[in-house]
Structure formats: structure tokens, C-alpha cells
Amino acid sequence: MNKLELISAIKDKANISKAEAARVVQIFFDSMTDAMANGDRIEIRGLCSFYVKNYKSYAGRNPKTGKKVVIKPKKLPFFKSGKELKERVDVK
Structure with missing residues (x-):
């Protein structure tokens, strides 16, 4: 599964727009990246x-x-x- 497939799955399951699903995925990945850049687990x-x-x-x-x-x-x-x-x- 790639990022676009993940966005599509979230869109379908949560019944939200593709743009909203893309924003959710981007926020999730950005939060993970920021935490790891700070050395957090x-x-x-x-x-x-x-x-x-x-x-x-x-x-x-x-x-x-x-x-x-x-x-x-x-x-x-x-x-x-x-x-x-x-x-x-x-x-x-």
C-alpha cells in the first residue's frame, strides 16, 4: 500500500473527502517525522x-x-x- 492508496482507504472508511483524508495522512506523517527528529520514540x-x-x-x-x-x-x-x-x- 502506498500513500495514495492509504488516503483512498481513509476517504472511503471515514466517508470524508479526498482532500481531508490527504490532510489527515500528512498531519500523521509530519507528526511522526517531527517526533523522531527530536529523538522521541x-x-x-x-x-x-x-x-x-x-x-x-x-x-x-x-x-x-x-x-x-x-x-x-x-x-x-x-x-x-x-x-x-x-x-x-x-x-x-
């Missing part, structure tokens, strides 16, 4: 959680040349699925 019970993982600087290698390079510290977003989501996806 996002938890949606039963579904998933998002968090920012901090990586320290380390020595790596350029795969083409084999030269050692210093990898700068960085922060990356991570997703962890919830128990209920795992169970629902793993239907046998």
Missing part, C-alpha cells in the same frame, strides 16, 4: 514502534579500493513490529 500499541538508533564513529573500508575510511557518527530510524502485527501476518 513512537509507539502504536499492538502495531509497531519507531525509534532512533545512535551509531558511534567507526573505521570501515571502501569496497572498491580497500582503503580504510572513518565512518562518522549517525542516527538512523528503526521500525519494530508489535506482537499482534507479527501474529496477524503469520497466519497459517
Whole structure:
């Protein structure tokens, strides 16, 4: 499902206009992005959680040349699925 399909599903289920559904989705994504940019954890019970993982600087290698390079510290977003989501996806 992509963003347009999500907007369409919300429009149909909530019986609202496409513009209103698009605004709801945009507010949701903007709020999540802002929270993660501030280093906050996002938890949606039963579904998933998002968090920012901090990586320290380390020595790596350029795969083409084999030269050692210093990898700068960085922060990356991570997703962890919830128990209920795992169970629902793993239907046998």
C-alpha cells in the first residue's frame, strides 16, 4: 500500500473527502517525522514502534579500493513490529 492508496482507504472508511483524508495522512506523517527528529520514540500499541538508533564513529573500508575510511557518527530510524502485527501476518 502506498500513500495514495492509504488516503483512498481513509476517504472511503471515514466517508470524508479526498482532500481531508490527504490532510489527515500528512498531519500523521509530519507528526511522526517531527517526533523522531527530536529523538522521541513512537509507539502504536499492538502495531509497531519507531525509534532512533545512535551509531558511534567507526573505521570501515571502501569496497572498491580497500582503503580504510572513518565512518562518522549517525542516527538512523528503526521500525519494530508489535506482537499482534507479527501474529496477524503469520497466519497459517
